[in-house]
Amino acid sequence: MADVLTVLALLLVAVAATAAVAVRDPARQALVLAVLGLALAVLFTVLQAPDVALSQLAVGSALTPLLILLSVRKVRRRGQREDGGR
Amino acid sequence: MNGWLWTATVLLAVGFGPVVWAVATGPVGRRVVAQNFGTSAVCLVMLLLAQGYQRPSYTDLALVLAVLGPVGTLVYARLLADDLSPHPPHTNLLTAAAALATTAVVVAVCAATGPGRAMVKLLVTGALLVAGNVIASRAVSGGYRNAEATSHG
Numbered sequence: 001m002a003d004v005l006t007v008l009a010l011l012l013v014a015v016a017a018t019a020a021v022a023v024r025d026p027a028r029q030a031l032v033l034a035v036l037g038l039a040l041a042v043l044f045t046v047l048q049a050p051d052v053a054l055s056q057l058a059v060g061s062a063l064t065p066l067l068i069l070l071s072v073r074k075v076r077r078r079g080q081r082e083d084g085g086r
Numbered sequence: 087m088n089g090w091l092w093t094a095t096v097l098l099a100v101g102f103g104p105v106v107w108a109v110a111t112g113p114v115g116r117r118v119v120a121q122n123f124g125t126s127a128v129c130l131v132m133l134l135l136a137q138g139y140q141r142p143s144y145t146d147l148a149l150v151l152a153v154l155g156p157v158g159t160l161v162y163a164r165l166l167a168d169d170l171s172p173h174p175p176h177t178n179l180l181t182a183a184a185a186l187a188t189t190a191v192v193v194a195v196c197a198a199t200g201p202g203r204a205m206v207k208l209l210v211t212g213a214l215l216v217a218g219n220v221i222a223s224r225a226v227s228g229g230y231r232n233a234e235a236t237s238h239g
Contacts, residue, residue, distance in 0.1 A: 005087070005098070006096055009201070016106050016110075019110035020195055021108070031117045031162065034158055035109045035120075035124050038102070038189060041128065042102075042131060042135075046135070046145065050141075050144050050146070053146060054146065054147060054150060057151050057153065061157075062158040062161060063152045065162065066161050066162055068167070069162070069165040
């Protein structure tokens with residue numbers, strides 16, 4: 001019965017990762033990626049690797065979404081400027 | 087497996103399972119709310135796991151998540167403001183549920199820990215979690231947008 005937690009965490013990681021691939025819009029993908037990071041952190045903790053979970057949380061919860069959303073915003077602005085120039 | 091781990095399993099299934107579904111479908115507003123609630127749910131799961139595995143140092147994970155989770159939600163609230171402003175999501179009910187669950191879990195874990203430095207850490211984590219959740223929810227539902235507009239002229 002001790003494996004219930006591990007199996008559940010693995011299942012959540014699999015579902016979240018599949019969703020992250022299936023969602024096509026990058027801004028929404030960033031949200032799914034953040035949730036995938038949370039699921040991975042739980043999995044690492046359940047597997048007794050809190051140090052890995054700590055770095056996963058530090059990078060995954062704030063830094064990755066910030067980078068993705070800033071990139072999306074910059075690309076969109078550049079696209080609008082080029083459209084306006086024509 | 088002891089009671090703490092079972093509680094963590096149930097909380098993970100009931101609290102975080104729907105979050106994964108809600109964040110993958112629907113409008114942007116609902117996704118941001120789901121991500122915010124997922125942060126709180128996982129933070130509580132971390133607290134329960136730390137107690138269940140008898141490793142007080144695991145509460146560091148919950149502390150880090152209580153600080154960084156609302157920061158991530160504020161990033162979304164700021165950078166997705168154009169998508170959120172037409173239909174600001176309602177967050178009052180979920181925020182109340184998260185605050186209640188946080189209070190229950192922190193009180194239970196504190197009662198099991200007993201007085202001392204570990205208990206202070208748990209209380210700080212719980213307070214940070216509730217405060218961060220309230221602030222992030224208010225930002226997502228557009229509570230700060232008027233103040234921002236006036237401060238920028």
